[in-house]
Amino acid sequence: GAGVSQSPSNKVTEKGKDVELRCDPISGHTALYWYRQSLGQGLEFLIYFQGNSAPDKSGLPSDRFSAERTGGSVSTLTIQRTQQEDSAVYLCASSLPGTAKKLFFGSGTQLSVL
Amino acid sequence: SQKIEQNSEALNIQEGKTATLTCNYTNYSPAYLQWYRQDPGRGPVFLLLIRENEKEKRKERLKVTFDTTLKQSLFHITASQPADSATYLCALSSTGSYKLIFGSGTRLLVRP
Numbered sequence: 315g316a317g318v319s320q321s322p323s324n325k326v327t328e329k330g331k332d333v334e335l336r337c338d339p340i341s342g343h344t345a346l347y348w349y350r351q352s353l354g355q356g357l358e359f360l361i362y363f364q365g366n367s368a369p370d371k372s373g374l375p376s377d378r379f380s381a382e383r384t385g386g387s388v389s390t391l392t393i394q395r396t397q398q399e400d401s402a403v404y405l406c407a408s409s410l411p412g413t414a415k416k417l418f419f420g421s422g423t424q425l426s427v428l
Numbered sequence: 429s430q431k432i433e434q435n436s437e438a439l440n441i442q443e444g445k446t447a448t449l450t451c452n453y454t455n456y457s458p459a460y461l462q463w464y465r466q467d468p469g470r471g472p473v474f475l476l477l478i479r480e481n482e483k484e485k486r487k488e489r490l491k492v493t494f495d496t497t498l499k500q501s502l503f504h505i506t507a508s509q510p511a512d513s514a515t516y517l518c519a520l521s522s523t524g525s526y527k528l529i530f531g532s533g534t535r536l537l538v539r540p
């Protein structure tokens with residue numbers, strides 16, 4: 315596709331359930347980021363993938379959060395045993411490899427935990 | 429601790445005026461700084477990138493300055509238009525790091 319695609323666009327779940335959020339980056343972009351944005355707040359870094367290198371997981375808030383990137387393309391962010399404080403917009407971005415590269419963002423997944 | 433600060437209050441200006449947004453940071457040595465625009469319900473969109481050895485960057489009606497002594501970046505929109513109304517986010521990254529850290533953004537409202 316022409317841009318970064320995220321699905322679903324909205325997800326409502328019950329506390330304690332697991333959720334999976336998907337990100338399909340721009341073709342050829344080997345770098346992929348996940349961020350979280352709470353209402354009225356800035357973007358909180360979660361995890362970064364670059365090619366076949368080990369991901370930078372330093373932003374994951376707890377061990378309930380995990381992410382994988384299969385085949386260097388599509389990425390899935392999984393939140394286990396969701397809590398109400400996990401409610402936020404989860405944004406995925408991709409870029410060309412290297413530093414000083416601009417990020418291309420998807421429209422995000424709005425997660426609501428009831 | 430490391431901080432990136434942007435005005436949390438909305439900036440409300442008249443169409444045609446210049447909007448100036450501020451991004452201050454502490455305990456960072458950024459190699460470069462980026463500005464993004466975010467509209468409601470959408471992901472941020474890249475606007476400009478400025479490196480630590482650059483003082484100023486321009487693109488059409490946009491201008492960014494970067495003062496590593498003051499630890500501050502200013503983002504200017506000249507001849508502002510109502511369509512410029514959005515939230516503007518600054519983001520920075522340290523030397524050798526791929527991690528881009530964002531400020532909380534400033535909302536700009538341009539009145540017709």
